[in-house]
Amino acid sequence: SYVLTQPPSVSVAPGETAKITCTGNNIGSKSLHWYQQRPGQAPVLVIHYDTDRPSGIPERFSGSNSENTATLTISSVEAGDEADYYCLVWDGDTYQALFGGGTRLTVL
Amino acid sequence: EVQVLESGGDLVQPGGSLRLSCATSGFTFGSYAMSWVRQAPGKGLEWVSGIGSDGNSIHYADSVKGRFTISRDNSKNTLYLQMSNLRAEDSALYYCAKHDGEYDSSGIDVWGQGTTVTVSS
Numbered sequence: 517s518y519v520l521t522q523p524p525s526v527s528v529a530p531g532e533t534a535k536i537t538c539t540g541n542n543i544g545s546k547s548l549h550w551y552q553q554r555p556g557q558a559p560v561l562v563i564h565y566d567t568d569r570p571s572g573i574p575e576r577f578s579g580s581n582s583e584n585t586a587t588l589t590i591s592s593v594e595a596g597d598e599a600d601y602y603c604l605v606w607d608g609d610t611y612q613a614l615f616g617g618g619t620r621l622t623v624l
Numbered sequence: 625e626v627q628v629l630e631s632g633g634d635l636v637q638p639g640g641s642l643r644l645s646c647a648t649s650g651f652t653f654g655s656y657a658m659s660w661v662r663q664a665p666g667k668g669l670e671w672v673s674g675i676g677s678d679g680n681s682i683h684y685a686d687s688v689k690g691r692f693t694i695s696r697d698n699s700k701n702t703l704y705l706q707m708s709n710l711r712a713e714d715s716a717l718y719y720c721a722k723h724d725g726e727y728d729s730s731g732i733d734v735w736g737q738g739t740t741v742t743v744s745s
Contacts, residue, residue, distance in 0.1 A: 549732065558719060559669065559719075560735070561731070561732065561733050561734075564724070565731060602669050604732065612686075613674060613683075613728065615668060615670065618669070
């Protein structure tokens, strides 16, 4: 079955750039979505279809997806960005949706 | 405003059954696929099941296949999840989620606040 791998944690100082990766075999051929989940809250869509930013999401959030790695980039990181981030794809071989294991972003 | 509101979570004994509901408003329910996603305490997100906009396309995670049944009533703008033969590992916060297209292969763009299912004797 298809596997998505995310680093368990990423730490960054305020004002710096955070990069969160989601790796999978030929993931660049799939549509990938990113979600932010703050403690005690429901997930929120921050990037869909690899690179598109929904309305209301700051321009600091961007995405890319190529070959075997998708990346969520958060520039000028703020304390409020501290959260868990999950990637999501659809596996057309098994007809199932699949989340990555999640990455906890810590703002130092 | 798009809203999804889950209900039906409860404490249930192993082997028992439970039905979750998700009432929606603020969008044309019958035009969008829907899914259930769960999150065990302290764990990550796990997709459980999805259903296409017309109810004819249905998919399940391997972990629930044969035990859970997803359905929808487009006349009532409501999504359901019938859960049977429940196990301790099914204990989680269950989210109702709206897709941005008619198939559950599309992205999820709206989430509810979740309803808690606890399976324990």
